[in-house]
Amino acid sequence: MFIEIQTNSSVPIYLQLAQQLIEGIARGELKPGDSLPSVRAFAADLGMNMHTVNKAYHYLEEKEFIQIVAKSGVIIQPNGIPKATAEEQQRLAEQIRPLVAEGLVLKLSEEEMVDMVRELVQHIKEGSS
Numbered sequence: 001m002f003i004e005i006q007t008n009s010s011v012p013i014y015l016q017l018a019q020q021l022i023e024g025i026a027r028g029e030l031k032p033g034d035s036l037p038s039v040r041a042f043a044a045d046l047g048m049n050m051h052t053v054n055k056a057y058h059y060l061e062e063k064e065f066i067q068i069v070a071k072s073g074v075i076i077q078p079n080g081i082p083k084a085t086a087e088e089q090q091r092l093a094e095q096i097r098p099l100v101a102e103g104l105v106l107k108l109s110e111e112e113m114v115d116m117v118r119e120l121v122q123h124i125k126e127g128s129s
Contacts, residue, residue: 001029003046013048014055021056025065025076027127032081036066036074 001024005016024030036042039057043050057074060066065081068074084092103113 005046005048014052014059017046017048017053017056018059021060022065023124023127025081026124029127030076032076033078034076036076038073 001020003017003020005013007013009016011019021030021036030036036057037045039050039053043053046053057066057068061068064077066074066076067078100113103116108116
């Protein structure tokens with residue numbers, strides 16, 4: 001899996017890393033039970049601070065996408081990731097709402113926004129930008 005960090009982005013580096021690992025899980029590149037590199041090794045591979053990788057891992061652990069097992073390492077949730085709960089769906093809707101409002105202000109139609117989401121889903125599944 002290829003990780004690309006944009007240092008000039010307004011998105012924090014730890015979040016870019018976490019989001020790319022989430023996309024890897026969504027594409028099936030990272031499967032339940034797969035191991036991720038240690039914090040130290042991943043930081044060295046990516047040329048970034050260990051604290052940044054650690055923060056990304058803890059973010060993913062909080063979302064229950066990975067498990068951090070002391071002295072054993074980091075693994076993708078071994079039992080698989082369950083379907084979103086109603087609370088998780090609500091949280092995602094709240095995060096998407098400002099973007100939808102911005103799209104409406106910019107005169108995008110509902111159909112254009114739905115098409116945009118479909119394209120993004122397809123690009124994530126295919127692994128393209």
